Amino acid sequence: MNTTHALHAGFPSASFLRRFAAWIYDVLVAAAIIMLSSALALAFAALLTATGMLTLAEGQDHAGWLNNSPFYSLYILVVLGLFFGWFWWRSGQTIGMRAWRLKVQNRDGSRMSAKQAAIRVLTCLFGLGNLWVLVDFKNRRAWHDYAAKTELVTLSKEANQLYYWKDL
Template structure:
């Protein structure tokens, strides 16, 4: 029991440390956004290769007629299912990282973290609201004003802060602060 209380106190201490961080500037957000675009590009490339493999296998088994298309990539380009698949993948990427660790890979590299004002991770609902209201990153222009939240952060009732190096370790990347698993 004492071990569990010690762990809970460490998590609360960590959330308190996150609380004391300053808000992120537009330029740091932009850096994380650019890195995340490359990361998403790699995820989409892998997902597309997987989809092409599945389409080719199904076509060889006679499940899909590709005679109306130039090749399997043309088939995917005209498929609403593929568009939905890629869209859901991108949405899941951001919601997962923001709600589980508070950081995407780009945010991790630029030392940013999205969190509630008490230092805890945002919920999946907050992450979905943040993603839906971000306007593909354009909402971050509000952060050009000093010590100001971006549009998506106001709607999701969260904030993006700059972490000191001591709080930006990979050991804390998967930690869920203030929440019991």
């Protein structure tokens, strides 16, 4: 086991309150991502209209067309899933998790795989899986932690800084 893995294997499990605080931060980032993704989707719809590939119904605008499309909701979910999955896989921390010194990792302290990140995305239930921490007193693991065989730990200030500079 390399020293980075050993360094992070011994940190305590994250409490519900820290998870919730990080979730609040990440909801704000997710809202910004949804706005940016929606702007790109609107621009794409406008491009389709300008090229004649899309004709809107009388009185319908591009936003209305997007909202009536089942693909728009799926598109937003995929974008958010890729955002969270990328950060979990790449560094073990989203922006909110970094602010609250949380890190998701394998139980031995190693970085999770892309497959584990995908499992976490599919089972986190938009953060509601964290409620399980309130019942699981012994391990303090959420549903998605069990599903992906990962854990969420609270890093020391020094370890959080180490990961920040290492991942740049």
